[in-house]
Amino acid sequence: MKTDGKQLFRGGLIAAAMIGCMGLTQAEPPNPILNFTGLxxxxxxxxxxxxxxxxxxxxxxxxxxxxxxxPDLPPCGSNxxxxxxxxxxxxxxxxxxxxxxxLDDPMTLDKIWFATExxxxxxxxxxxxxxxxxxxxxxxxxxAETVG
Numbered sequence: 001m002k003t004d005g006k007q008l009f010r011g012g013l014i015a016a017a018m019i020g021c022m023g024l025t026q027a028e029p030p031n032p033i034l035n036f037t038g039l040x041x042x043x044x045x046x047x048x049x050x051x052x053x054x055x056x057x058x059x060x061x062x063x064x065x066x067x068x069x070x071p072d073l074p075p076c077g078s079n080x081x082x083x084x085x086x087x088x089x090x091x092x093x094x095x096x097x098x099x100x101x102x103l104d105d106p107m108t109l110d111k112i113w114f115a116t117e118x119x120x121x122x123x124x125x126x127x128x129x130x131x132x133x134x135x136x137x138x139x140x141x142x143x144a145e146t147v148g
Contacts, residue, residue: 028137029061029062029063029066029139030058030061030139031139031140031141031142032056032058032059032109032128032130032139032140032141032142033056033057033058033141033142034054034055034056034057034126034127034128034141034142034143034144035054035055035056035057035144036052036053036054036144036145036146036147037053037054037055037110038053039051039052039053039147040053040113041118042115047117047118048117048118049115049116049117049118050115050116050117050118050122051113051114051115052113052114052115052116052122052126052146052147053111053112053113054112054113054126054128054144055109055110055112056106056109056110056112056128056141059106059107059109059110060106060107062106062109062130063106064105064106065084066084066085066106066130066132067083067084067085067103067104067105067106067108068083068084068104069081069082069083069084069104070082070083070084070133070134073133073134074133076101076102077101079101079102081102082101082102083101083102083103083104084132084133084134085103085130085131085132085133086099086100086101086130086131086133087099087100087103087109087112087128087129087130087131088100088128088129088131089112089114089126089127089128090126090127090128090129091123091125091126092123092124092125092126092127092143093123097114097123097126098113098114098115100112112128114126122146122147123146124145124146125143125144125145125146126143126144126146127140127141127142127143127144128140128141129141
């Protein structure tokens with residue numbers, strides 16, 4: 001196929017425009033990589049509980065604005081300054097276990113957890129869903145073990 005200089009020039013302009021536009025848009029964050037980090041025993045309500053602690057290995061790839069306070073969005077209970085994104089734990093069957101609605105920075109994704117009463121058998125695997133309430137986009141993690 002023969003091309004003349006004008007076609008090459010037009011093609012180059014289109015490619016340059018596409019590259020320029022791509023540079024102006026922010027990449028979509030990836031799905032979270034959930035890692036089990038340990039167990040912690042604590043007392044609450046007259047019972048002994050086991051906190052299953054986790055970290056999101058790629059938390060630095062999430063923009064801070066995803067976790068900023070969003071008082072214009074529906075509250076989380078009585079918390080009217082809940083964050084824009086909420087994080088929920090689910091067992092491998094999709095049953096919600098626990099959630100966080102006031103994480104204020106993606107770097108706090110290294111302090112998320114769910115608890116089981118001491119002596120109870122925890123689910124074998126869990127995953128999290130980060131839901132950006134402003135964009136209605138969800139990010140689902142891998143399945144992670146609940147014990148080390």
